[in-house]
Amino acid sequence: MNSAMTLATRLVADIGGTNSRLALYDSARDEFRALRTYINRDYAEFEDVVADWMQRLDEAPPAQACIAVAAPLEGDHITMVNMDWSFSRSGLAERFQLQASGWINDFESNAYSLPFLGEQDRKVIYPGRPGACQRLAVVGPGTGLGGATVEPVRGAYHATPCEPGHMGLSPQSEEELALFRLLLTRHRDIFAELLISGPGLQRLYQTLAELRGEQASASSPAEVTRRALAGEEALCSDALGHFCALLGSACGDFVLATGSYGGLYLAGGIAPRIADFLMQSRFMVRFQQKGAMDNHLGTVPVLLITTPQPGLIGAAHAPLD
Numbered sequence: 532m533n534s535a536m537t538l539a540t541r542l543v544a545d546i547g548g549t550n551s552r553l554a555l556y557d558s559a560r561d562e563f564r565a566l567r568t569y570i571n572r573d574y575a576e577f578e579d580v581v582a583d584w585m586q587r588l589d590e591a592p593p594a595q596a597c598i599a600v601a602a603p604l605e606g607d608h609i610t611m612v613n614m615d616w617s618f619s620r621s622g623l624a625e626r627f628q629l630q631a632s633g634w635i636n637d638f639e640s641n642a643y644s645l646p647f648l649g650e651q652d653r654k655v656i657y658p659g660r661p662g663a664c665q666r667l668a669v670v671g672p673g674t675g676l677g678g679a680t681v682e683p684v685r686g687a688y689h690a691t692p693c694e695p696g697h698m699g700l701s702p703q704s705e706e707e708l709a710l711f712r713l714l715l716t717r718h719r720d721i722f723a724e725l726l727i728s729g730p731g732l733q734r735l736y737q738t739l740a741e742l743r744g745e746q747a748s749a750s751s752p753a754e755v756t757r758r759a760l761a762g763e764e765a766l767c768s769d770a771l772g773h774f775c776a777l778l779g780s781a782c783g784d785f786v787l788a789t790g791s792y793g794g795l796y797l798a799g800g801i802a803p804r805i806a807d808f809l810m811q812s813r814f815m816v817r818f819q820q821k822g823a824m825d826n827h828l829g830t831v832p833v834l835l836i837t838t839p840q841p842g843l844i845g846a847a848h849a850p851l852d
């Protein structure tokens with residue numbers, strides 16, 4: 532081992548579809564240092580990002596790394612979904628002299644962060660009455676709808692990546708039924724992220740406009756949200772209302788299907804931006820409205836992750852290979 536390297540620190544990275552964030556996690560001090568955010572398209576390869584980060588580091592390079600990546604993790608070779616990057620895990624470890632490394636997907640890293648979030652990192656939407664179950668779930672609408680669970684197993688946390696975005700979705704009101712009927716003329720089936728994601732919010736808004744015979748002039752999900760929060764356009768408020776209601780239903784189903792009665796956390800870029808609206812919406816009603824399981828779901832705490840870098844917190848605490 533290179534004597535200048537240290538095992539007390541770990542490179543933690545979160546590679547998203549647009550940005551990558553890299554930092555040094557110091558386990559002895561429970562502290563993050565040297566946090567840098569990179570715009571992916573400015574670099575030809577992920578290795579160039581790591582090289583730049585290492586070069587700017589003004590202390591001994593870490594001998595360990597945990598990297599969260601929004602891409603399928605099968606085999607040594609990783610190919611990013613919406614961009615030109617591909618790299619080999621072993622090649623990266625060799626080039627940067629990493630003695631141990633861990634690779635997790637972006638929602639696994641969110642899940643690994645949950646037991647370590649402080650009060651300042653999250654907002655309680657519903658306190659619940661937590662019982663003995665220690666399994667926690669995270670669901671996050673963003674470009675898609677990701678999710679994972681985490682639980683203690685023989686003294687260490689273990690996360691399981693899941694695919695809530697591809698769960699089915701069912702309507703619960705007359706207007707939702709009409710929306711679904713219209714959507715089924717264009718889509719083979721209605722799965723959660725078709726409607727519960729950034730593009731999903733836009734789709735809900737446009738379909739609602741069509742259903743009501745109105746003009747849809749908001750051209751992005753962020754604009755739908757902006758107009759809804761400002762109370763500028765009823766169509767936007769109603770689309771966002773449907774979005775929150777459907778998110779509540781999907782989260783309730785996810786908790787039931789995974790047995791994550793210890794708590795449900797909302798992650799991703801959209802939820803913190805609509806926090807107040809979400810709390811006034813039918814989100815919680817729909818989360819708990821599950822027939823014979825109503826009372827049981829009433830015990831499950833629901834929280835919103837507000838810290839901007841849960842992925843790095845998760846990568847700091849995830850086990851290495």
Ligand SMILES: Nc1ncnc2c1ncn2[C@@H]1O[C@H](COP(=O)(O)OP(=O)(O)OP(=O)(O)O)[C@@H](O)[C@H]1O
Pocket residue numbers: 546547548549550601672673674675728729730732751752753754756757799800801804
């Ligand atoms: N204020 C907003 N309201 C609703 N949707 C938004 C808002 N801002 C961005 N979006 C949409 O959210 C989606 C991006 O989600 P998010 O910010 O969670 O990023 P991601 O691509 O999923 O993750 P990463 O940043 O790690 O690459 C896009 O579809 C975008 O149009």
